[in-house]
Amino acid sequence: MRRGSPNSGAxxxxxxxxxxxxxxxxxxxxxYLRYVRQALRPYLVASGVLLVLVGLVGAVVAxxxxxxxxxxxxxxxxxxxxxxHGHSHGSGPRIAWLLVLPVLAIFLLAPGxxxxxxxxxxxxxxxxxxxxxxxxxPLPTTxxxxxxxxxxxxxAVWDSSGSLKGRRVRLTGFATSKDGGGWYxxxxxxxxxxxxxxxxxxxxxxxxxxPPQGSWVEVTGVWQSDSEAGRDNAIPSLxxxxxxxxxEPDNPYE
Amino acid sequence: xxxxxxxxxxxxxxxxxxxxxxRTESAATGVRAGRSRFGSNFGSLELLVVGMVVLLVTRQLxxxxxxxxxxxxxxxxxxxxxxxxxxxxxFGVVLSACIAAFVPTSLLERALPRNPVLAVPIAGVAGxxxxxxxxxxxxxxxxxxxxxxxxAAALAFLLSSPAINPVVLVATSVAFRGQPEMVLARLVASLxxxxxxxxxxxxxxxxxxxxxxxxxxxxxxxxxWASFRATLEHDFLHAGGFLVIGGMTAATLNVAVPRxxxxxxxxxxxxxxxxLGLLAVLLAVCSEADAxxxxxxxxxxxxxxxxxMVVGPMVDVKxxxxxxxxxxxxxxxxxxxATFVVALLSSGLVGWWLL
Numbered sequence: 112m113r114r115g116s117p118n119s120g121a122x123x124x125x126x127x128x129x130x131x132x133x134x135x136x137x138x139x140x141x142x143y144l145r146y147v148r149q150a151l152r153p154y155l156v157a158s159g160v161l162l163v164l165v166g167l168v169g170a171v172v173a174x175x176x177x178x179x180x181x182x183x184x185x186x187x188x189x190x191x192x193x194x195x196h197g198h199s200h201g202s203g204p205r206i207a208w209l210l211v212l213p214v215l216a217i218f219l220l221a222p223g224x225x226x227x228x229x230x231x232x233x234x235x236x237x238x239x240x241x242x243x244x245x246x247x248x249p250l251p252t253t254x255x256x257x258x259x260x261x262x263x264x265x266x267a268v269w270d271s272s273g274s275l276k277g278r279r280v281r282l283t284g285f286a287t288s289k290d291g292g293g294w295y296x297x298x299x300x301x302x303x304x305x306x307x308x309x310x311x312x313x314x315x316x317x318x319x320x321x322p323p324q325g326s327w328v329e330v331t332g333v334w335q336s337d338s339e340a341g342r343d344n345a346i347p348s349l350x351x352x353x354x355x356x357x358x359e360p361d362n363p364y365e
Numbered sequence: 366x367x368x369x370x371x372x373x374x375x376x377x378x379x380x381x382x383x384x385x386x387x388r389t390e391s392a393a394t395g396v397r398a399g400r401s402r403f404g405s406n407f408g409s410l411e412l413l414v415v416g417m418v419v420l421l422v423t424r425q426l427x428x429x430x431x432x433x434x435x436x437x438x439x440x441x442x443x444x445x446x447x448x449x450x451x452x453x454x455x456f457g458v459v460l461s462a463c464i465a466a467f468v469p470t471s472l473l474e475r476a477l478p479r480n481p482v483l484a485v486p487i488a489g490v491a492g493x494x495x496x497x498x499x500x501x502x503x504x505x506x507x508x509x510x511x512x513x514x515x516x517a518a519a520l521a522f523l524l525s526s527p528a529i530n531p532v533v534l535v536a537t538s539v540a541f542r543g544q545p546e547m548v549l550a551r552l553v554a555s556l557x558x559x560x561x562x563x564x565x566x567x568x569x570x571x572x573x574x575x576x577x578x579x580x581x582x583x584x585x586x587x588x589x590w591a592s593f594r595a596t597l598e599h600d601f602l603h604a605g606g607f608l609v610i611g612g613m614t615a616a617t618l619n620v621a622v623p624r625x626x627x628x629x630x631x632x633x634x635x636x637x638x639x640x641l642g643l644l645a646v647l648l649a650v651c652s653e654a655d656a657x658x659x660x661x662x663x664x665x666x667x668x669x670x671x672x673x674m675v676v677g678p679m680v681d682v683k684x685x686x687x688x689x690x691x692x693x694x695x696x697x698x699x700x701x702x703a704t705f706v707v708a709l710l711s712s713g714l715v716g717w718w719l720l
Binding site: 238 | 446
């Protein structure tokens, strides 16, 4: 047996730990929303349960081995090729130890969702939506109309019928500073996981002093139709009537 | 104090990853074989348990501590990539273990024609049936080779399945709404790349580059549940370790590559296809999401965005790590390098034809 390879007991514990970490963020809390899209939850729970179960069975096998004083031989990973990552009787791949890193990151660092740091370093992207050709759906009739920030950007940049004109809207996001003064209301959108985050920004005019960088705010205001349009990286602006602090939503992404 | 040691541990692991493979090589010679089996059998478990207790205590100490923003962002992307890939990897590993334990070798041998020129396209098209991202296909392809499927066919399957399965194609059509030609171009270019790579392997590939399971595991086991569990555990821990390496690399690049750099390069024709191909390798975005990222890369030509979507599911830092772990480094570099070139050429041609 190679030194440093996880033995059958350690392998079982590794799997249980990883399973527990996944269940910790997906089943017992909403933390998974900081990292991946909502639709992934059932698969995460299933993966966590499977890992814990396989780990428990592995632990039983390991305990029985220890009691009977023998080493397991269910699968003989014979190796003599000496090209790394080999495995020998009863020992797992050494690389498996790296799996403690995501467990540590989840339990120790518990990193928050991506926010101002990421948004500050990326451009706002408003891809031309299909509705730009076929016509946008009517806005909610309430006043002010609650809108996703990305939807507001899409209408402001691409809606030639001007559905936003004169309408009061309410947007939720976090504050990021603008080069040369002023600030943006910003929200990140993820499709699969945080690695593919894209940002949507709205320049806020008026409404008092800029909120602290990264703080969550709700802004009510009216679209400024003088802002540029028809470009993917155009940033529309909003004349703010009211800016109020709010708490980070359960799902920090849109 | 405790919090510093945590950061240090993370950073050390990050820098250590590159020489890890080198170190295993020397360790594999088994110089410590004389060590008592009883002693070694309990060492690593104790270490793990003691480590966890220490961490639980540390956790209380670091509670409320928030790291610098870059570390926070890095850790979020790292956890996101690992967590996102985990269900797919498990799915692939379970499927692989099922094939190992319950599908007789003769069945797979009969399913594909002997002649690679026929088998490769069939295997490439068969990639449609595995709905998942690229993490699932590596263990499955590895298992297929171990079960006697010609490597050329298994490799075509490995490349095509994450790129042309229905989930990915639907995602592409949603991201590029009103541009069905983009979905078609992705399908054609990805399939062409997979088939060309399979045929190239059949013609030029050398068995010694590939370190398939058949050489790591001569006796395929007796089948049944005991073999199922053992295979599952081994494959998962092995692939999972490499996934972590890939996740750390991708997170580092994700946080380090300034996005503004891209838009300044977008204007250069010719270069832009290469740039987005490289970006796909570096960012390691899941194949189900890359269409949305590509749709957002608006300054670039449609052909360049096609290249991003063709290269991404076939070559990226996470996949190179997974392949190096599964098939060996000699294979991973050659195969990924060749696939990158073929994918760019194929995207260029298909883009010129369809877009």
